[in-house]
Amino acid sequence: MAGKPTINDIARLAGVSKATVSRVLNHKPDVDPTTRDRVMRIVEEQSFVPSITATGLAGGQSHLIGALVPSFTWPFISDIMRGVAEVVGLTSYELVLYSINDRVRENDKSDILDHILATKLTSGLLAIIPGQSSKYVTRLHKYGLPAVIIDDQDLPGDIPWVGTDHQHGSYLATRHLIELGHRRIAHVQGPLKYLCSHERYQGYCQALEEAGLPLDPQLVFEGDFMQPTGRAAGNYFFSLPPEQRPTAIFAAADLMAYGIMAVAEERGLQIPQDVALIGFDGLDSSAHVRPALTTVQQPFYEMGRQATELLLSMLDKPRFSLRSSDAHLSQPSGIGRNGEQRQEPIRIHLATNLIIRESCGSPRRVPFSLPE
């Protein structure tokens, strides 16, 4: 019995058939308690763990879930994966990592999904896949592979989705600047090919509108979430004639805010005295830059958790129960544990958290009160 004990060994040692061992292992109801105990004792003694491979083959359920991640270039992928791993660790599932190479062409993404579908290794998929590519995931879902999209996507598709409430987060950030007394607030957008960029922009607009402030197109700049476009935005805004210059900037990504900070320093502008700044994402490093950056924190870890729980519940494992959560379900109606009668796709929007630090400063001028 060197190596790994098999179900046969356990059956022999316990004096029962392997069928019975299997029954015990799978918590079948119809097992004599005495027999069950005897089997369990041997199982523990031998620290027997059934082979996932064989279980998968025989049962048709692989007990593996896949995670499709866009390489690891984005810092928050780590946080999402922490959440995913945590939840998966609580179950008998294992996690298979599919990563999209950075240098991959758009078509290849489709190939990867084909591959995932073709190998049928995993019985469910968590997809962190930005922008347009998410449409490929929809196809998976059609072919019967349960999938959950995390955060980003093209259009609200017909596939379960867990992500951030981008609009509300942006609304909070912009509103905070307004409450501090700012009236000329600029916004650096993310790339407009991403839905979330629009959503964040909407939040910005919403706050302005609510406060009765005009939306000045001159104060809106399209970036790409990365530092260099932050610099570009900074240079643009800071070159505006003084009276048209924004007194505050809301950047749709912390990295872009860093770029603005760099430009400000180069030009001798003080943050927050000369211009207030708020970012979006809540990267760890934002607490460490100087001045520390006020930012809208996305609940990445929680996103990973919830998405995994959702997927697991779709896989319909009775031993796993979806925890009550603080999520805002956009469709509060019954989740329909069994996929059959799911009428509308589940979409979970997680709340953001505005972390107020130095970069947005204290109230300036007379803070005017907002409409309730």
Next chain:
Amino acid sequence: MAGKPTINDIARLAGVSKATVSRVLNHKPDVDPTTRDRVMRIVEEQSFVPSITATGLAGGQSHLIGALVPSFTWPFISDIMRGVAEVVGLTSYELVLYSINDRVRENDKSDILDHILATKLTSGLLAIIPGQSSKYVTRLHKYGLPAVIIDDQDLPGDIPWVGTDHQHGSYLATRHLIELGHRRIAHVQGPLKYLCSHERYQGYCQALEEAGLPLDPQLVFEGDFMQPTGRAAGNYFFSLPPEQRPTAIFAAADLMAYGIMAVAEERGLQIPQDVALIGFDGLDSSAHVRPALTTVQQPFYEMGRQATELLLSMLDKPRFSLRSSDAHLSQPSGIGRNGEQRQEPIRIHLATNLIIRESCGSPRRVPFSLPE
């Protein structure tokens, strides 16, 4: 034939037995070229991909490799995983992620390894596991699961290892400071429970000694790689009487260097004018802090690649060949493709790269020449 075609379908369509299909798929030599072509055509037509699960079960080789990662809290895990994923993507293997929860107690790490061993899901393991815990990995290796340790470890064990040449990297950094004219160079160590902390310290000592500079214990401070201990070190060094104060600091981690920068700023000290600073790790963010941080860049991505290639070669897949590399193999003798006659464990030390930026400044005083 809805769903996924099986090897039976292919066999029928091609008019051969499944054994033959299997032979073709596995590139067996003894197959009639005509037959091979015919089978391949059907395989492509049906875009048939054999089930990894079944292949594993039948062949005893799971075609899965595991990656054990210490949660994702360390920023460079991402880079390592990028390298790993890249190489795995080139093969027919898939990657299973085992992550060690942060909150896990030391014993639980052993449990995870037991779990990995017990489930026998993967046929090889890549372990990124800091410090003491690596001893558990050694056991895996004993039980016949090929494993490669990435970077950190307790003692030079008897297990294949791929990591950074910490000592030489530190040597380069310290030497650079010496060449810039510094004579009082402080060092902030990593936690001494990690071997690499000692190695980095040794590199520091080596450079001092080579330059005939005294090793002043007062200028050595034990940190823990994190920012707060960097602050502590900064406060300590900057409180020293002026003539005992270091003119340069070599921190064994970028994060600790950040802490020093923060303290310097608080005290009105200029970097690099008042004190030069070099970090270790080469985090992306180090290029973006102000002043930009000179640092010893660890080849994380390359580490991931090489470790994976090494593991794959141990798994002895003929279709995969270990690329020639720029690594310094500590044991240049034949690697012994087949595990049998491996006399000594393979240890690959990858070279670091000193990235010179603003934080260490230009030469001060009269740069004195070093012994060749």
Next chain:
DNA sequence: CTGTTAGCGCATTCAA
């Protein structure tokens, strides 16, 4: 060179 026969380790019938 190729087909046939056995399993790999387990879950799931079907009888008993």
Next chain:
DNA sequence: TTGAATGCGCTAACAG
């Protein structure tokens, strides 16, 4: 409540 048989999709040993 349990045991015996059958098969998941594939590889491997054996013949032919």
